[in-house]
Amino acid sequence: MVALAELENLQQAHELIRAGLRLSIIRGMTRIGTRTLRQWWKDVHGVKPSNGKLPETVLSFIKDRDSAARLSAFAALHQRIFASDLTTTSLMTTWQEYQRICGPLDINAAYFAARDVRVKIVMLVPCQVCNAAFIYDAGSKHTDHCPFCETSVVVAD
Ligand SMILES: [Zn+2]
Numbered sequence: 107m108v109a110l111a112e113l114e115n116l117q118q119a120h121e122l123i124r125a126g127l128r129l130s131i132i133r134g135m136t137r138i139g140t141r142t143l144r145q146w147w148k149d150v151h152g153v154k155p156s157n158g159k160l161p162e163t164v165l166s167f168i169k170d171r172d173s174a175a176r177l178s179a180f181a182a183l184h185q186r187i188f189a190s191d192l193t194t195t196s197l198m199t200t201w202q203e204y205q206r207i208c209g210p211l212d213i214n215a216a217y218f219a220a221r222d223v224r225v226k227i228v229m230l231v232p233c234q235v236c237n238a239a240f241i242y243d244a245g246s247k248h249t250d251h252c253p254f255c256e257t258s259v260v261v262a263d
Contacts, residue, residue, distance in 0.1 A: 118194040123147050125201065125213045129155050135194050160214075164222040165246055167215035174253035176211060178240035180204050181219040181230050185239075190224050233257055 108116075119136040123129075129143045147155040161167065164181075168174045183204055188196040201216050219241065223230045231242045233252035243249040251258040 115194070118198065119143065120146060120150075121198055122194060122213070123150050125198070127197075127213045127217060128160055130160060131214070131217055132194075135197075161218065163227050164215065164218035164241065165228065165243060165249065167212070167218060168241070168246065168248050170248060171253050171256075173215075174241065174248045176208065177215055177219040178230070178238070178253060179208060180211060180216050181223045181241055182239035184216075184220040185223060185230060192220050192224050196220070 115136050116138065119132050119138050122132050122135075123143065123146050129140065129147060132138070132143055133140060144155055164177060168177060180200065184192075184196065184200040187200055187203075197213070197217055197220060200220070201211065201213050204211055204216070222228045223241065228249070229242045230239050232239050233255060235257040236252060236255040238252065238254045240252050240254065241249055
């Protein structure tokens with residue numbers, strides 16, 4: 107008999123597949139085998155899952171002011187609700203809530219935003235002018251200032 111926790115795990119994996127999260131990420135979060143996940147993906151989407159290489163950080167998804175603002179808002183929402191936890195539940199819940207308020211968002215970008223803030227690959231800092239939290243990284247012209255009010259801030263680390 108499948109234990110309740112296991113059933114929940116399977117169900118969440120299925121939801122994440124429907125949301126379009128890449129299988130290697132789902133495998134890492136749920137410990138469900140690649141074969142099973144690939145079959146489910148085909149059942150849900152009608153095509154084979156992508157084998158392409160995943161980006162290394164959230165910065166690959168930040169291509170302009172708009173994506174910087176959207177991913178900053180997602181990361182801030184995730185942190186506010188779940189602190190530094192990152193689980194299938196926290197990702198799915200925050201993603202659904204975000205989309206309800208702000209519109210469509212690639213769940214893969216969302217995952218990297220939450221993960222990279224959590225492991226401190228990027229920092230989530232409050233803007234000194236508009237007070238919004240945003241993803242700060244000195245190495246990109248889209249993340250070295252606040253994407254909401256465009257104030258440049260100096261962050262000491
Ligand atoms: Zn600002």
